[in-house]
Amino acid sequence: MGPSSPHCRRSGHAVPHPAEAHARTASADPAARSAGTVQAFRRRRQTSPHSDRRRLPHRLSGCNAERHAQRATVTQWCVKGGDHISGGAPPTGEWTTVELTSTRQQLSEQRARLALSTLGTVTEDRSGATTATTFTDFDYDVAILGLGYVGLPTALAYRAAGHRIAGIDVSEQRVAAIRRGDVDLIPSDRVLLESHRDSDGLLLTTDLSALRRAAAVIICVPTPVSDDLSPQLGILHSACMTAVTNAVTGQLIVLTSTTYVGCTEELVVQPLRDRGMNPGEDVHVVFSPERIDPGNVQFGHEAVPRVIGGVSPACAARAVDLLGSAVEQTHVVSSPGHAEMTKLLENTFRAVNIALANEFADICRELDLDVSAVIDAAATKPYGFMKFTPGPGVGGHCIPCDPHYLLWQLRRQRVAAPMITQAMHEISHRPGRVVDRAKDLLAENGIPLSGARVLVVGVAYKPNVADARESPAIEILQRFWSAGALSRYYDPLFPSVTLPDGHTLTSVPNPGANEPDIVVLHTLHRDIDLSWITPKTLVLDTTYGATDIAHRSVL
Known part of the structure; x- marks a missing residue:
């Protein structure tokens, strides 16, 4: 040497x-x-x-x-x-x-x-596979900052890979719920939680000082948008400042929250420099976007590749060693900015194609065609086509929010993105079209919207998850209520929901007993019972999937 x-x-x-x-x-x-x-x-x-x-x-x-x-x-x-x-x-x-x-x-x-043992200890099991790297100078191999829908499954995945985990969240209620097992997880993650939540290798705490005792810190906090569709950066800014304040020499900091291009530099790298630390030498920094799809049991954590953008090649190498211990494939790009834009492209791609599917649904209805049959036929092409289905809008943590981080940044730089802008405009107006369509169907049956009994089935933003963030159903219920309709909902996963104007609705225990004037199918969970719908029930199917209800109308 x-x-x-x-x-x-x-x-x-x-x-x-x-x-x-x-x-x-x-x-x-x-x-x-x-x-x-x-x-x-x-x-x-x-x-x-x-x-x-x-x-x-x-x-x-x-x-x-x-x-x-x-x-x-x-x-x-x-x-x-x-x-x-x-x-x-x-x-x-x-x-x-x-x-x-x-x-x-x-x-x-x-x-x-390659002497990776300089970062920790590399061992092998009897099958010859490399086991998790452990860092003997730290109490924990990984600290997960934020234990929400991304952070908790991430913590469980790295604990299952053999790492010592410090799971940290500022919410006492969230930590207590995890300890009780009262959280929404796919079955495989629930098994991991049951297996590890009482083990010495998984700390669940609100103590932010635990960050200093971990060889790596993975930041997993939400990045929502405001009512005017501007990024709300307060949570992310606070989490990054917490990580920087508690950073110690030899750590790896991984930012995973979807954000704008340059965020890693602004919220992590420069603050580290302001502390007198040298990113890339004293502390390794990367951006590696989360790719968790809540409720999706088809793709486990290990099956989804991780994109890694390091401040330097040494930073990326350190991240590959850690993140690669729990996934089958990593893909390294040359900078955090490339990784940040990768996630924005992924979800903007989905948003634009969903908007296109919605538009084709409207076109097919006007031409008296079944849009689902058209999409299924197009999907038989083995190349050049990806199936997207129409619906009542988009919800959740990604598609309604992430493209607006890009558009917000582009507006600041006076860069136009007309196709993305129009797609997000159409998506944001989709819940209003649901109400308009229901109003027309009621009118065709001689029932005014004001005073009509409206029942929305399913308020989750997607099937089989107990998550209503950004769900179109919340806006749809609010619009019905504001129009004077007697709006109710039925969803076994949500005992109650609060509408934007502050009033709370509770799920009806027996949907058929209410004799609604119209039923709006919004989210069809796997085991939801629709047997109470009779041939005389007026049904608006915004999912386009309730094909067993022959007399339904589609959005």
């Missing part, structure tokens, strides 16, 4: 220069090196003082080794040079994203040769 090699601040061990580590790997085991698959799939012009950084793949943690024993794991990394792994000379100034695929045994050997 050369005389200029840096040292790990916590362990005192020498850290090899990336080029030296690569040369050591290449000479140690040529067969294992050549066995990996190297595929350059994107090239982008960029210069960087860190462009010689090398990184080989991580391996899935030991807890999932048996399940994935025959599968390769993938790390996608931005490095300089298209074929440097096999010794070719890299072209000057070129960044190439390469895909490195190796078997479990090769990954384990590569990881050891």
